[in-house]
Amino acid sequence: MFNKLKNKIKSWTKKVSEKSEVIKEEPVKEIKLPMKFNAGMQKFEPDLEKIKETAKEKSFLKKITSKITKVKISGKEFEIYSEELEMLLLENNVALEVAEKMIKLLKEKIVGKELLKKEIESEIKDSFEEIIKEILIEPFDLFEKIKEKTSDQSKEPYVVLFCGINGTGKTTTIAKIADSLKHKKISCVLAAADTFRAASIEQLKKHGDRIGVKVISHEYGSDPAAVGFDAIKYAKKNLINCVLIDTAGRMHTAKNLLKEIEKISRVCKPDTKIFVGESITGNDAIEQVKSFDWAIGIDGIILTKADIDKKGGTALSVGYVTKKPILYLGTGQEYDKIEVFNKEKFIEKLGLED
Amino acid sequence: MLEKLGEVLRKATDKIANAIFLDKNLVDTIVRDLQRALIEADVNIILVKQLSDKIKKAALDERIKEIEKKEHIIKLLHDELVQILGEHRQLKLQSKQNRIMLMGLYGCGKTTTIAKLGNYYAKRGSKVALVGLDVHRPAAKEQLKQLAEKNKLTAFIEFEEDDAIKTWKLIKPKLKDYNVVLIDTAGRHNLDRELAREIKDLNKYIKPTESILVMPADMGQAAKKQAQEFKDAVDISGVIITRMDSSAKAGGALTACAETKAPVYFIGTGEKINDIEEFNPKQFLSRLLGMGDLQNLIEKIKSVTDEDKQKKIQEKLEQGRLSLEDVVEQVKSMQSLGGFDKIKSMIPGLGSAKIPEGVLEIQQEKIQKWEHIIKSMTPEEKENPEIFDDKKTAVSRINRIAKGAGVNNSEIRSLLKQYKMLNEMIKGSADMDMSQGMSQKQMMKLAKKFGKKKVRRF
Numbered sequence: 001m002f003n004k005l006k007n008k009i010k011s012w013t014k015k016v017s018e019k020s021e022v023i024k025e026e027p028v029k030e031i032k033l034p035m036k037f038n039a040g041m042q043k044f045e046p047d048l049e050k051i052k053e054t055a056k057e058k059s060f061l062k063k064i065t066s067k068i069t070k071v072k073i074s075g076k077e078f079e080i081y082s083e084e085l086e087m088l089l090l091e092n093n094v095a096l097e098v099a100e101k102m103i104k105l106l107k108e109k110i111v112g113k114e115l116l117k118k119e120i121e122s123e124i125k126d127s128f129e130e131i132i133k134e135i136l137i138e139p140f141d142l143f144e145k146i147k148e149k150t151s152d153q154s155k156e157p158y159v160v161l162f163c164g165i166n167g168t169g170k171t172t173t174i175a176k177i178a179d180s181l182k183h184k185k186i187s188c189v190l191a192a193a194d195t196f197r198a199a200s201i202e203q204l205k206k207h208g209d210r211i212g213v214k215v216i217s218h219e220y221g222s223d224p225a226a227v228g229f230d231a232i233k234y235a236k237k238n239l240i241n242c243v244l245i246d247t248a249g250r251m252h253t254a255k256n257l258l259k260e261i262e263k264i265s266r267v268c269k270p271d272t273k274i275f276v277g278e279s280i281t282g283n284d285a286i287e288q289v290k291s292f293d294w295a296i297g298i299d300g301i302i303l304t305k306a307d308i309d310k311k312g313g314t315a316l317s318v319g320y321v322t323k324k325p326i327l328y329l330g331t332g333q334e335y336d337k338i339e340v341f342n343k344e345k346f347i348e349k350l351g352l353e354d
Numbered sequence: 355m356l357e358k359l360g361e362v363l364r365k366a367t368d369k370i371a372n373a374i375f376l377d378k379n380l381v382d383t384i385v386r387d388l389q390r391a392l393i394e395a396d397v398n399i400i401l402v403k404q405l406s407d408k409i410k411k412a413a414l415d416e417r418i419k420e421i422e423k424k425e426h427i428i429k430l431l432h433d434e435l436v437q438i439l440g441e442h443r444q445l446k447l448q449s450k451q452n453r454i455m456l457m458g459l460y461g462c463g464k465t466t467t468i469a470k471l472g473n474y475y476a477k478r479g480s481k482v483a484l485v486g487l488d489v490h491r492p493a494a495k496e497q498l499k500q501l502a503e504k505n506k507l508t509a510f511i512e513f514e515e516d517d518a519i520k521t522w523k524l525i526k527p528k529l530k531d532y533n534v535v536l537i538d539t540a541g542r543h544n545l546d547r548e549l550a551r552e553i554k555d556l557n558k559y560i561k562p563t564e565s566i567l568v569m570p571a572d573m574g575q576a577a578k579k580q581a582q583e584f585k586d587a588v589d590i591s592g593v594i595i596t597r598m599d600s601s602a603k604a605g606g607a608l609t610a611c612a613e614t615k616a617p618v619y620f621i622g623t624g625e626k627i628n629d630i631e632e633f634n635p636k637q638f639l640s641r642l643l644g645m646g647d648l649q650n651l652i653e654k655i656k657s658v659t660d661e662d663k664q665k666k667i668q669e670k671l672e673q674g675r676l677s678l679e680d681v682v683e684q685v686k687s688m689q690s691l692g693g694f695d696k697i698k699s700m701i702p703g704l705g706s707a708k709i710p711e712g713v714l715e716i717q718q719e720k721i722q723k724w725e726h727i728i729k730s731m732t733p734e735e736k737e738n739p740e741i742f743d744d745k746k747t748a749v750s751r752i753n754r755i756a757k758g759a760g761v762n763n764s765e766i767r768s769l770l771k772q773y774k775m776l777n778e779m780i781k782g783s784a785d786m787d788m789s790q791g792m793s794q795k796q797m798m799k800l801a802k803k804f805g806k807k808k809v810r811r812f
Contacts, residue, residue, distance in 0.1 A: 198504070
């Protein structure tokens with residue numbers, strides 16, 4: 001994944017280090033030779049130690065001379081190249097707002113700093129890596145959290161609420177998580193709180209049958225918050241560890257629907273609220289995730305359809321605007337096609353670490 | 355939708371039009387604003403660069419004189435944008451059986467779109483059959499069935515069969531009497547070989563007259579590749595873009611289609627069955643630039659009102675007289691269009707007008723009240739609202755209605771006032787022939803009219 005971005009960043013850093021203005025500084029030439037220095041003091045015996053040292057010093061100095069061609073990237077120069085970098089980021093689906101911010105941060109780190117020519121490439125890479133590291137929050141382990149809460153035999157189940165716009169794959173993601181829970185021997189129940197879309201309840205029920213977990217559902221058109229509430233009640237009664245609530249896809253621009261999800265969240269008091277988004281969404285991704293974060297305050301993000309396109313920008317965009325971790329990537333239709341989002345691996349794939 | 359992009363485009367053209375002298379600085383800022391807006395709308399980066407280069411070049415071209423230059427640039431911008439949006443092509447039904455197959459990624463709204471299209475063609479007098487060939491996603495068949503039942507459409511689904519081609523073979527003989535056959539397929543993406551083979555096979559067996567790719571509006575820079583690869587696998591004849599009701603600007607999807615030469619037939623603008631529109635790049639742009647899109651509005655109104663009523667109202671319109679009941683009828687059908695919120699961008703002058711938040715909702719509530727008020731009137735009052743002009747009886751009439759409808763007297767008065775205004779407006783526009791569509795000039799004229807009077811009322 002993300003190979004394209006990796007290659008482009010590489011070629012970009014190369015260009016900068018090749019083209020940027022070179023300030024040559026004359027190396028200091030005055031070197032006192034030990035023979036002269038010691039002439040009067042030690043007559044016939046040349047100080048072997050000192051000679052050795054001088055030899056060392058010389059080679060050291062030589063190194064410095066080759067490296068002393070220092071380079072300073074001016075603001076103007078940076079702008080020329082940063083435009084190219086910005087285009088790269090945008091092409092790779094990073095939202096404009098986020099791309100601009102990243103460039104600004106990079107500028108602060110690079111411009112005006114005296115750098116050795118050889119170090120430019122790695123310096124840019126390092127700075128860029130730092131920026132991405134700052135943007136992406138370390139994900140938490142959902143399963144550990146569930147285990148933690150339910151280990152002390154309290155009767156409270158761990159509740160996870162899933163939200164997102166239409167067709168991002170909430171139901172499929174829930175099925176995947178339920179399947180993983182089952183493999184980890186954590187009991188769970190699904191709440192079919194999408195009471196709007198045609199056949200959404202049947203869809204979740206079919207998943208439930210396949211995986212072998214109970215699905216709590218009401219009629220179509222009924223109150224989704226009530227479905228969630230009932231599922232939690234059921235879990236308490238039957239000592240089930242985890243409740244996964246599926247909600248209807250809703251456009252983040254529909255205020256009444258955002259109010260509805262706020263109500264579900266208020267009634268069900270979920271331990272974790274997860275936004276399910278698509279990794280192929282462009283600039284709109286930030287609007288989507290912002291609205292949901294504003295409405296219910298999300299705790300984590302799952303990006304689906306990561307197998308469709310190799311561009312990794314959406315992860316950066318949503319990670320940046322929410323300051324919330326990306327937990328998983330959905331990478332296919334089967335139940336096992338869900339990957340833990342690994343920050344180091346993500347950065348590695350960008351090609352910034354050698 | 356699209357307000358933000360439209361605003362920038364309008365500002366850019368305004369800036370150009372109002373500039374005394376187009377110097378490099380001004381051009382640069384305008385181009386930068388444009389670039390940002392287009393990139394934020396997910397328009398392909400390369401296209402954005404090309405467009406801005408062209409505008410820069412034209413703006414700094416010494417050979418064109420100042421005044422002409424402005425017009426030249428605005429026209430250039432307009433033309434380029436139309437080009438980016440792609441060709442206008444309608445989905446034309448043929449006299450033989452039309453087999454329209456929809457395909458696309460997972461969760462882009464294929465099944466919902468099938469129901470919308472079914473409804474669209476059924477309302478226009480076609481015999482429509484929906485065929486469910488999504489055998490992979492759990493409950494996809496149930497979804498199609500439920501949608502068909504809800505909207506009184508015929509759906510052919512084989513619950514027992516889980517092979518798409520076998521399903522088609524089973525259903526095919528039953529489809530003889532239908533002239534529009536809409537086929538739902540499973541969501542897939544280009545890299546999945548098995549599903550790619552399935553769609554190719556389906557294509558071979560079904561021989562669709564139209565193979566349509568469904569794409570979501572919020573898709574980013576990945577759109578082009580997807581469009582291209584679908585086109586390579588199966589010859590895509592057209593595209594439908596969904597989720598246009600969000601804050602997404604569909605730049606990615608739209609430009610991808612233009613580049614792959616796959617015309618956009620329809621756009622989906624909501625979750626309800628009527629939320630589908632024909633796509634016309636020029637009109638779409640006119641809407642973006644705040645000049646409205648009356649043609650589409652009229653189309654939409656046609657799709658929600660039945661023909662008899664339409665005729666009656668047309669007659670009354672020609673006489674320049676509407677009864678209160680007609681007004682409510684119209685307002686109701688407007689609500690089934692999705693309310694003011696959806697149609698305001700189509701009305702010239704209103705799309706660009708700043709309407710404070712919440713005002714539209716208040717207006718909706720008001721309309722509900724109007725309905726109650728009119729229901730509490732006597733038939734005579736409904737047909738001849740002039741009766742209220744008689745000062746002697748008006749007060750007692752209004753008192754009675756207020757009691758019946760549970761509203762304040764002032765609310766009844768405001769309804770009567772609105773009615774009078776509307777009637778006057780209709781008289782003024784009775785000479786305009788709406789059925790032929792409107793010329794750009796007429797639209798601009800209307801835009802001005804609405805733009806001036808307007809919005810205070812809303």
